[in-house]
Amino acid sequence: MTIERIAPALFVLLWSTGWIVARYAAPHADPLFFLCLRYVSAAAVFVVFCMIVRAQWPQTRAQWWHATFSGVLLHAIYLGGVWWAIAHGVPTALSGLIAALQPLLTATVAPFVVGERLSGSQKLGIGLGLVGLMIAIVPNLMALEPEQIAAATVPLIVNVVAMVAVTAGTLYQKRYLQTGDLRTIATLQYFGAFVVTAPFVLLLEDMRIVWNFEVFVALAWSVFGLSLLAIALLLYLIRRGQVSKAASLIYLVPPTVAIQAFLYFGEELPLPMIIGTLVVVLGVYLTNRKPKAPVT
Template identity: 60%
Template sequence: MTLDRLAPAIFVLLWSTGWVIAKYAGIYADPLTFLVLRYLLATLLFVGFCFATGATWPKTWAAAGHAVISGIFLHGLYLGAVWWAIGQGVPAAISGIIAGLQPLMTAAVAPVLIGENLSGQQKLGLGLGFLGIALAVVPKVMAIDTGATPIHLFPIVINVLGMAAVTYGTIYQKRHLQHEDIRSTAMLQYVGALAVTLPAAFFLEDMRVVWSVQLFAALGWAVLGLSMGAIALLLYLIRRGQVSRAASLIYLVPPLAALQAWLFFDEALTLPMIVGTAIAVAGVYLTNRKTAPSTHEKRRVEPAAIRPIDA
């Protein structure tokens, strides 16, 4: 089996591990403090990667600023909210399901922000998506499930606000960074993320770090596997014209995250979670389903057409 066939599936599998890493890393460091270490290492590695591969740098300060601002929303505010929520007891599976609805929120605000009209199919998808998340999350918050441990509502709200941040960041990137080099853009985005996460960690946490092999393993996976490896795969997919195949598999991220949380942390897979996830995935699919593009359109797929969000 060739890399062309495997790459989309590997790419999606990498993204789905983000929520499990968030929970695992919380054992050895405060969540925001861990993200500071992750962003710092990712920035340094991307600088070397950009110079080694001859990346094109933004031609104006305004373009560089757009990259930094998008990073504040896409990584700093979004991942900060998600990791903090998981640190406050939100199960990784539930957080993954909430994050999986980001395309629905983007579609919901698109008519207001960029003038896109929703079709009847997309409206149905939006309804199903939010129904699915309600079925999956509400029983956990209210401890309706048999033997369930209740989750405080405030961390759930923060998790949802994080999704709102990444939704705005995605739209902002599509507006201002369509034609910039994705390698230098990624580096500047981590600079933006670091700029907001470092002061947040200083004021909100004790900045606890347990220096250990386990911590470095978590950092290695978060930086090399997610921040670097997945981006490298994305570049490969764009070059090989396989982006649409990866996009079609993004719907598998929430159930994959839930399955990994069950395997590694024994998080319960309750019936409401399973049914809610299935309904939410169907809603995301309907909302983002498009008619098959022409051959000419397929050749013009842009990097911003797929911006998967990791944790």
């Protein structure tokens, strides 16, 4: 089994654990401060690794800028926005729904930005992904009290901005970073994320953190499981194929989170979530399957 075959499933599994990590870390650390620690740690690990393997660094100032700026979009604004929004009242289900709208935005913009053209089955797959996601999540949203939504207006806007940022970052990565060593690119991305996030920590937070077992586990997994492996897989998927295909995998994240929450925390796994997950899987399959070779 090649890395190209297992990468999508492994990416979804790893990426979805970010929600589990957020649940562990939130009571013990301010979200942006925790993310700054994550960025610094990930960058340090990548620097050491790049030195050991003698990875090639970007050769031009433009390449350094593109790598750093893509990190601002993919990490600082996206992760920072989502974590801050959840910490300030956005329900997890609603945040997941907003984040999972990325594939639709990506598919809409990609033809104009990177010249992608979607086949009929890919368009159908993206549409099915949205339908499945709505089936899975809408019942939970309808159960929320109006006061919960009203109190989270600003955090909701931040969450939407975060979704737009990761879409822009994915397209930016596809357009400007198709060449170069992904290891050094990732290093510069975390540097850019830290530089942008750190001032907001000083302005908005008290740098609160309780160094206990939960925080150590959350930070370790955030660095090695998410910042290193999951991001490496995302960059690989973007480089290897259409950004619309890579983005469609985000549809699988909220249902996968629900399954993990059921296994780890005993949270309810309702029938709509199960049905919606099956529809999402079909949609992602249609979006990512390779077209048949023409008969000659």
